[in-house]
Amino acid sequence: MDADTYRPSAGDLIDGRYELRDSLGKGGMAQVWRAREVSGGREAAVKFLRHDSEALYCLEPYEREAELAVRNARFRREAGLLGTLDHPGITELYGSGSHQGVPYFAMRLVNGVSLRTFLDEHNPLPLATAVAVAAQVAGALACAHTLPVVHRDLKPANIMIDDEGAVVLIDFGIAKPLRADATRYTAHGSTLGTRGYLAPEQLLELEPTARTDVYCFGCIFYELLTGRPPFPLGADSGLTDKHLHEEPLPPSVYAAGIPEPIEDLVVRMLAKKPEQRPAVGEVLAILAPFAPRPGAPGPSPRTHPDPTAPLRRPQERTLRRPAPAPSPAESASTEEEWLDQGAVDQLCTQAESEIASGEPGDAAAVLVGLTERVRSEWGERRPLVRRVWQGAADGLRLVGDFGSATRLYQAIRDDLIHGDGPAERAERAVIRLRLAECRLAFGELESAIRAVEAAGRTAAGLTPDLAARVEAVRVAVDTQLSARLADPGDVGA
Helix, strand or coil, X not given: CCCCCCCCCCCCEECCCEEEEEEEEEXXXXXXXXXXXXXXXXXXXXXXXXCCCHHHHCCCHXXXXXXXXXXXXXXXXXXXXXXXXXXXXXXXXXXXXXXXXXXXXXXXXXXXXXXXXXXXXCCCCCHHHHHHHHHHHHHHHHHHHHCCEECCCCCHHHEEXXXXXXXXXXXXXXXXXXXXXXXXXXXXXXXXXXXXXXXXXXXXXXXXXXXXXXXXXXXXXXXXXXXXXXXXXXXXXXXXXXXXXXXXXXXXXXXXXXXXXXXXXXXXXXXXXXXHCCCHHHHHHHHHHHCXXXXXXXXXXXXXXXXXXXXXXXXXXXXXXXXXXXXXXHHHHCCCCCCCHXXXXXXXXXXXXXXXXXXXXXXXXXXXXXXXXXXXXXXCCCHHHHHHHHHHHHHHHHCCCHHHHHHHHHHHHHHHCCCCCHHHHHHHHHHHXXXXXXXXXXXXHHHHHXXXXXXXXXXXXXXXXXXXXXXHHHHHHHHHHHHHHXXXXXXXX
């Protein structure tokens, strides 16, 4: 039996591990089944790539083969992303593979209702409930954006509220890592996402950024507060023009009692230009004072499930993940009372060798866990401290954790480089270029342009050896920048 003929059914045993129970639904590209993990009895959701969709059968054989290749690659990437994203508001990956030629992956099963169903049943929502949902969505998005990954299909149907009130993002099927080298699986002329919740840049088929998700999230938050999206969905052929050109009415037009900071936040989230929208970290910070606090009374009227419960009664939340094993860095940090300078120097040499090969390994990972400790024990002026921090930052950048790398590079720039001699000027130029490279992954092109231009001016005033070091990094970043500027329509699925 092959992928074209296999149809999942109740009782099937997938890879000897997951026993299928009942279908949870299917779309054009995938179907999801409730399953039981045979070894431990844990419930799971098993998602299969569909090879039998109507859209595929309408294609010519060669077109069908090409489309299947794209779907397979996108499906594998979704599984990979779930294995990387570690947050209770994102379904974690249990395993993946292929069963009788059909790719699948298993993930945590969310027992509850979609936000779409919840909104249809409970409208209007109490302010505390609306903010509780938004705060939990923002927390999950912040995790994704740190990598950085953009979801690209945020809508009420892709947000679940489990029976305990926890909010979970689902369906990363068209999510995209925001790396300059991310493979593009979407042809120009096709727009991914869901009508009514698309950002202007998605409608124009421009490069998505983390702020793209913020716009879609703003549409959802508007609906949480008012009971209606910023622009009615209906069958209005002008919906696209409204998202591109029309400013939505303030939420307070439709709902009373919305605090001014919340209303201002939603309006800014719906800005037409991505750079005018707040980052999701700012969204979280503004929501925090308005979110339900531990011990607060329940909202009125009460809903089931109650999204305020995880915030009001955090001690009652079910632990969903086992405690992670200590990392090599954590283990190493407890072996001795004081750090040994010679051992740390040797560790840096090993990490730098890994980084030079382009494949950071155990040594670079250990440096990440030592950054604060070396700074605490040795201060900010010892060169070895800066060497540890830079090795840690370079390792994180190469594995794609641009958010964490950015924080380390910023600390190096602001606190660990002292003096204004030629060597220090060269070092600052390199760190600013690395910061720009990380921010380029978030779609911040202007800062990268400024950094490349400034590095060129700095290199011109340095000795040949220092200038060559700055130029090597400047050219590498400029190459990535040029690739992004040359293809602004790359929406990469």
